[in-house]
Amino acid sequence: MESLLYIALLALSISNGAVAQGGAAAKNYAGAPGYPTAADWSSLNSSTNGQLIQYIPLYSVCYGSRYNATACAGFVKDSLTFKLNSIQDPALIETPYWAGTACPLPRIPPSGALPDSDCNQGNYPDYVLAAKNKEDIASGIKFAAKHDIRVIIKNTGHDFLGRSVGYGSFSIWTHNLDGVQWADDWHPTTNITSLRRRQTTKQAAITYGAGMLWGQVIEEAKKHGHIVISGADPSVGAAGGWPQGGGHGPHSNQYGLGADNMLEAEVVTPTGDFLIANENSNPDLFWALRGGGGGTYGIVTRMTMKTYPDPGSSYALIRIAPKAIGNYSHYLDALAYYFAITSQLTDFGLSGYPFLTHGGYTANLGAPGKTAKQLETFLGPLRTKLRSMGDVNIIARPYDVKNGTKSTCKKRFHTRAQPAVPDITNINIFNATHNIAIGPDYSF
Ligand SMILES: Cc1cc2nc3c(=O)[nH]c(=O)nc-3n(C[C@H](O)[C@H](O)[C@H](O)COP(=O)(O)OP(=O)(O)OC[C@H]3O[C@@H](n4cnc5c(N)ncnc54)[C@H](O)[C@@H]3O)c2cc1C
Ligand SMILES: *[C@@H]1O[C@H](CO)[C@@H](O)[C@H](O)[C@H]1NC(C)=O
Ligand SMILES: *[C@@H]1O[C@H](CO)[C@@H](O)[C@H](O)[C@H]1NC(C)=O
Ligand SMILES: *[C@@H]1O[C@H](CO)[C@@H](O)[C@H](O)[C@H]1NC(C)=O
Numbered sequence: 132m133e134s135l136l137y138i139a140l141l142a143l144s145i146s147n148g149a150v151a152q153g154g155a156a157a158k159n160y161a162g163a164p165g166y167p168t169a170a171d172w173s174s175l176n177s178s179t180n181g182q183l184i185q186y187i188p189l190y191s192v193c194y195g196s197r198y199n200a201t202a203c204a205g206f207v208k209d210s211l212t213f214k215l216n217s218i219q220d221p222a223l224i225e226t227p228y229w230a231g232t233a234c235p236l237p238r239i240p241p242s243g244a245l246p247d248s249d250c251n252q253g254n255y256p257d258y259v260l261a262a263k264n265k266e267d268i269a270s271g272i273k274f275a276a277k278h279d280i281r282v283i284i285k286n287t288g289h290d291f292l293g294r295s296v297g298y299g300s301f302s303i304w305t306h307n308l309d310g311v312q313w314a315d316d317w318h319p320t321t322n323i324t325s326l327r328r329r330q331t332t333k334q335a336a337i338t339y340g341a342g343m344l345w346g347q348v349i350e351e352a353k354k355h356g357h358i359v360i361s362g363a364d365p366s367v368g369a370a371g372g373w374p375q376g377g378g379h380g381p382h383s384n385q386y387g388l389g390a391d392n393m394l395e396a397e398v399v400t401p402t403g404d405f406l407i408a409n410e411n412s413n414p415d416l417f418w419a420l421r422g423g424g425g426g427t428y429g430i431v432t433r434m435t436m437k438t439y440p441d442p443g444s445s446y447a448l449i450r451i452a453p454k455a456i457g458n459y460s461h462y463l464d465a466l467a468y469y470f471a472i473t474s475q476l477t478d479f480g481l482s483g484y485p486f487l488t489h490g491g492y493t494a495n496l497g498a499p500g501k502t503a504k505q506l507e508t509f510l511g512p513l514r515t516k517l518r519s520m521g522d523v524n525i526i527a528r529p530y531d532v533k534n535g536t537k538s539t540c541k542k543r544f545h546t547r548a549q550p551a552v553p554d555i556t557n558i559n560i561f562n563a564t565h566n567i568a569i570g571p572d573y574s575f
């Protein structure tokens with residue numbers, strides 16, 4: 132097993148530099164003698180039932196000969212409505228910085244074709260294998276090893292550090308590995324004789340393909356009255372970088388990280404072999420997959436996570452905002468007090484993703500397993516204290532969400548959470564007295 136992991140590190144943790152200064156390329160890039168020929172690519176395509184794509188950057192439709200005014204304007208509009216084209220596109224990533232100069236999306240629809248010279252492949256892969264199953268992935272990884280080309284893995288393209296894109300690479304895209312199945316009494320796929328821990332109680336679990344998004348997996352668990360420890364945003368991949376990098380979410384305060392809840396993964400190794408990693412089989416790989424980072428040890432094709440009966444949840448809407456421009460002192464006092472007692476909120480069972488912008492602090496925090504009444508008992512004194520601190524707008528309001536759907540939660544958040552506050556655009560200070568940083572505007 133140790134040697135396997137070693138090969139995995141060599142094959143997959145390839146650093147971003149394509150060619151060392153003055154030296155030979157670490158891998159074969161287009162133009163190198165060892166790079167696959169058109170016939171080689173064609174034979175890979177045949178052996179994967181035509182799943183190979185020669186990649187053209189999505190936003191090239193805004194440029195030169197590929198210009199299509201309608202399509203380009205459509206993509207500009209998508210970006211304004213936060214539609215994530217990176218999920219459906221074979222190679223597009225969400226943080227375009229890492230793609231370099233690859234046909235950036237203009238901010239407004241251009242009046243005519245933008246110059247071709249501003250649109251190139253950048254760091255996008257040359258070829259993408261839109262794998263449909265683990266056999267396709269094994270074919271792809273063996274092909275890459277044989278021709279010594281750079282491999283990357285892309286799922287949703289969410290990675291903030293550009294790890295699902297790579298110059299001159301061959302990308303294995305996991306999006307089409309679908310399927311999701313819930314079981315109230317799950318057993319490991321492999322039962323070896325030296326079972327270290329026999330399962331005595333029923334283990335509810337959900338198993339899904341590597342291309343599934345959290346939104347889809349949560350939906351299936353919900354049909355059975357269960358929750359799964361997921362990311363906060365339904366667009367995050369359920370088997371890729373999230374669980375393999377740890378993975379935190381709305382239930383992590385009570386149930387732990389994603390990595391704590393993983394039960395099993397099916398993995399294609401860099402040698403193209405299939406392994407089951409769980410407590411019984413390949414436990415060292417199983418350990419490594421729970422936090423070692425996406426793409427470090429192999430390509431996960433299927434994953435199983437624990438699920439839990441839905442404990443229900445109440446929410447707290449907390450808003451702390453200055454009342455008037457120029458009067459920040461009471462606001463800063465209130466924020467400082469609130470931040471100092473945040474650990475008490477955590478201990479009570481509240482968690483979530485707050486926003487601190489130039490307009491104030493807003494949080495919509497969840498308290499799994501708690502009723503709005505219990506939450507009010509906790510929030511009441513906090514509200515009283517914050518309001519006693521002077522000229523500050525304070526909201527600290529509990530509410531229940533029946534079978535907490537995100538849409539209900541969002542609707543309430545948008546219709547009720549945003550009282551009129553002064554727009555304070557020029558606060559960008561570090562107030563040493565209060566030891567807090569304010570702004571610039573941050574949005575997720
Ligand atoms: C809108 C948004 C919301 C987010 N919310 C949360 C959150 O609530 N909690 C949280 O913890 N994080 C959150 N994140 C961060 C997110 O967890 C990471 O960016 C994560 O790496 C995304 O994984 P992915 O598989 O979806 O994306 P990708 O960018 O496609 O992949 C990420 C990494 O995993 C590798 N990888 C992907 N699939 C596989 C696979 N099957 N086998 C092996 N390696 C693979 C890729 O090579 C890459 O290195 C959020 C990110 C965004 C953009
Ligand atoms: C792979 O085969 C499919 C189906 O024949 C074809 O549509 C596609 O263009 C081929 N890909 C490449 C890179 O040639
Ligand atoms: C241009 O894009 C639109 C919208 O995506 C599409 O319907 C149309 O077929 C495209 N036109 C051409 C000539 O490709
Ligand atoms: C694993 O063991 C459990 C309990 O003994 C059994 O129900 C299950 O069928 C076994 N699974 C396999 C794949 O053998």
Ligand SMILES: *[C@@H]1O[C@H](CO)[C@@H](O)[C@H](O)[C@H]1NC(C)=O
Nearest residue numbers: 460463560561562563564565
């Ligand atoms: C920090 O806050 C204190 C108290 O409100 C105020 O007196 C001081 O001027 C502030 N410092 C800065 C750098 O704004």
Ligand SMILES: *[C@@H]1O[C@H](CO)[C@@H](O)[C@H](O)[C@H]1NC(C)=O
Nearest residue numbers: 454455456457458461521522
């Ligand atoms: C600032 O707050 C003080 C005390 O709350 C108040 O008297 C004063 O009018 C406020 N100033 C402005 C500019 O709003």
Ligand SMILES: CC(=O)N[C@H]1CO[C@H](CO)[C@@H](O)[C@@H]1O
Nearest residue numbers: 356441442443444533534535
């Ligand atoms: C938290 C909560 O109210 N959960 C309920 C969701 O709906 C199912 C089915 O009606 C109930 O069984 C849960 O108790």
